[in-house]
Amino acid sequence: MQASAGMYTHTDGAHGRVELGRFKIGRIAEARAPHLTNDVCNDPNVSDPAWAAREGMVAFAGFPLAVEGRTLGVLALFARHPLSAALMADLGPVAASVAQYLDRRRALDAVRESEERYRVLTEAVPHVVWNADTAGDVTYFNRRWVEYTGLPIDRSFGRGWLDAVHPDDRARVRAAWRAMVTGTGADRFGHEFRLRDARSGGYRWFLSAAVPLPLADGRVDCWIGSMADIHEQKTAAEAVRESEAFRRSAFENSPDCLKILDTDGRVLEMNEGGCRLMEVDDFGAVRGTPWPDLWPAANRDTVRDALASARAGRVGRFQGFCPTLKGTPKYWDVSVSGVPGPNGRPFRLIGVSRDVTEERRAEQRVRESELMLRQLADSMPQIVFAARPDGHVDYYNRRWYEYTGFPDDGTTGDASWAPVLEPDQLEAVSERWFESVRTGEPYQCEYRLRRADGEFRWHLGRALPVRDLQGDIVRWYGTNTDIHDAKLAADALLRSEQRFRTLTEAVPQIVWTADRAGEVTFFNRRWDEYTGTPLEVGRRRGWEGGPVHPEDADQLRARWQLSVAQGADGFSSEFRLRRAADGAYRWMLSVAIPLRADTGAVTGWVGTLTDIDDQKRQTQVLEQMVRSRTLELESANAALFDEVEERKAAEEQVRAVAAELARSNEELEKFAYVASHDLQEPLRKIQAFGDRLKTKCRDALPDNGKEYVDRMQVAAGRMRRLIDDLLMFSRVTTQRRPLVRVDLGKLVREVVSDLDVRIAQTEGSVAIGGLPEVDADVTQMRQLFQNLIANALKFHRPGVPPVVEIASEPVRRGAGADAGEPVPMCRVTVRDNGIGFDEKYRDRIFAVFQRLHGRDQYEGTGVGLAICRKIVERHGGTITAHSREGSGATFVIDLPAPQATTPEGTLENARSE
DSSP states (O other): OEEETTEEEOTTSOEEEOOTTSHHHHHHHHHTOOEEESOOTTOTTOSOHHHHHHHTOOEEEEEEEEETTEEEEEEEEEESSOOOHHHHHHHHHHHHHHHHHHHHHHHHHHHHHHHHHHHHHHHHSSSEEEEEOTTSOEEEEOHHHHHHHOOOHHHHTBTGGGGGBOHHHHHHHHHHHHHHHHTSSOSSEEEEEEEEOTTTSOEEEEEEEEEEEEOTTSOEEEEEEEEEEOHHHHHHHHHHHHHHHHHHHHHHHOSSEEEEEOTTOBEEEEOHHHHHHHTOSOGGGTTTOBGGGGSOGGGHHHHHHHHHHHHTTSOEEEEEEOOOTTOOOOEEEEEEEEEEOTTSSEEEEEEEEEEOHHHHHHHHHHHHHHHHHHHHHHTSSSEEEEEOTTSOEEEEOHHHHHHHOOOOSOOOTHHHHGGGBOGGGHHHHHHHHHHHHHHOOOEEEEEEEEOTTSOEEEEEEEEEEEEOTTSOEEEEEEEEEEOHHHHHHHHHHHHHHHHHHHHHHHSSSEEEEEETTSOEEEEOHHHHHHHOOOHHHHHHHOSSSSSBOHHHHHHHHHHHHHHHHHTOSOEEEEEEEEOTTTOOEEEEEEEEEEEEOTTSOEEEEEEEEEEOHHHHHOGGGHHHHHHHHHHHHHHHHHHHHHHHHHHHHHHHHHHHHHHHHHHHHHHHHHHHHIIIIITHHHHHHHHHHHHHHHHHSGGGSOHHHHHHHHHHHHHHHHHHHHHHHHHHHHHHHHTOOOOEEEEHHHHHHHHHHHTHHHHHHHTOEEEEOOOOEEEEOHHHHHHHHHHHHHHHHHTOOTTSOOEEEEEEEEEEEOOOTTSOSOEEEEEEEEEEOSOOOOGGGTTGGGSTTOOSSOTTTSOOOSOHHHHHHHHHHHTTOEEEEEEOTTSOEEEEEEEEOOOSOOTTOBHHHHHHO
16 A cells, blocks of 8 residues: 555555545544554445455554644555554654655655746746856856857856956956855845847846845855846936936027926926016026916816826827916917936926917918818819828818718718729729829829719829928828710720721721821831831831832922821822832822811821822723722722711710710609609608598499509509619618628528518528628618518419528638739528529519519519619629529628628617617
């Protein structure tokens, strides 16, 4: 057996815990008295009598293991024969020896554990930690010593660490340490000296401190010390001493009002400039006055708060009004800071008061100017905005709110313009804007902005920085100009230009164009093929040099310049042009006609070069060739003229379309107003009077009159639902709320609860899987799932109870090659077993007023799914549908995964609002 206090162990088994006072061993340990029994098997206090009987144990003797009144265990002896009382006397010395051994073992284990904790602690501190014996020889350094000095540990022990001390400090430190160890110095060691930095090779100042670790009898057991890097403090203190005279000079010559205060805020000193600013003729009358008492009562708490900040080691800042001692009104920009003493805590306070009276007056003038600027901006037809130097937009003129339909609720920054930008352009436009903000370069960018009616229109954004006298940007001012119609016209013009170039490449002649000054701007590919001159070279040099025969060049140039100068109705000339294939000069006929504006002024020229060499050389067929070529030229010219006319017609059409769009938009706005106000009032009256006819006069009506009243009420109800759906569709964008963190699972369960009557009527069921949290508009998200679930219940197959399953999974949506990593999304699927639809209508069902079934089959206005798509897109997501006729439908919604935090709040906050 092996035994300890409260525990006994079979030599071939595991330890078992014995409580004090329980069984033989527990009683011996509790009573601290020996015990002997020669009837183990029948002793009720034996813990394992079965074992004792099996092993043939007869006797048991136990002796407590105690040291200085502490019980450490029990020495127990089991025997297969009776034991005598004399044995107990012999066990006493043995038990005392065992107890002493156990006590020493425990003490040694505690010492080792304490030393290990000490080493872990010393390795964790940022300073050098060291130990030395009573002779002063260092016996331990932590890792920080080696990292800093590069001196190996074995070379640092004893007095070897002095090799890292600066030579000029070494003797002084050695003598001080020897005096401390021998007891001839102070009772604590604290000295400053320089240690070599192994990384830079230079020396830095350290403060080394050490204290003795005494034994119980007062003798020193060892020394424990540390070395802290005080280089910055040391050099800073030296710099303070060197600059004291400079600061005193600066104090007296500062144009600001400088005051030195005690920590209670009493005025001790004031510079001459401050006395002049405060109109203090006799500083003695102010000395010792609490500084807050010099301020008006309304500002004294602010002054006290600034003093408290300075006493806490911070800088107290504020601006306020305070008249001088002679009553002159002035505004001051004030800062208060502490002057740290030797213990690091402020022992004096410095107050700096700058007279900003003129600046305040200038700010007032700026505010007045800003008001005039805003009034001017509101009168402009363009969108005008202003931004801070960091690019944060904090102002829009009235035109912005008219265009976007946003409420003028003070929303600024990204939250104001990001929602109306084309989603695909948002990142590029934002990068371009903040690049200008970073570089200070003027900003210019084209992008599409969503108008209040949902149409995206092209705008040209421009912004310029405003700089102060130092050249720093203090403000950005910019405009957004609607260029949508011009953009469409330019696109039409570009398509016309492309058709023109295609035509020129198809004709066998060399085709060229020139500007109104006669400079050639274009050659078709036939020029390069014929002359061997690259297209760009030909455009730059024109056709009057290089390949033109030297004898024809001057005459050709003169005739062309004359036609351009006179604005002639046409140009025609024959000259020789070198062919690159064989170097031969061949006769060419150049014909050009001018392009004129509505005023008749020439805007450009279009011409051709036709090879007429064979006609010139073959006189017999000259007339025929001339007529043939002339017809070809006329045909080509006619085609070109038709193209020009087509361009003009396209431009006129663009202008007409733009005018028609403007008129249509105006009519749509009027309709929206009528739908939301004028139509609802008569509709309410129709329903009200219909109800009165039905309840009060129904019996007096003939049967066909009753039918007319019922049909009138049904039609009025459909009209009201249509108007309500249209208003709901428009409010998705115009009446948006801030996005909050929404638990979709909880929200969908609430929607299902609202629809429980309809679910019961159709004998249907709704299964809700695990749904995520998203950042969303609570009202709109509720509308989204109510529409989808209600549709699934409505479009069920006859005789088949509807089953709706709602589930979700995380997905990642690709962000494009230039946009970085894919975007994490939450995908929610709403699947039903209803009538389904043909896949070819999957896009049509999300359009307004689109229905796949007649009103007599299924009720509705055809707006519900359009509202769903608009809600999802407003949240930066997508919605699609998959189905087969007779096999149900699945709606797939992808929403952006929530961010780590939602600044706008939570679902509970949204409900409280």
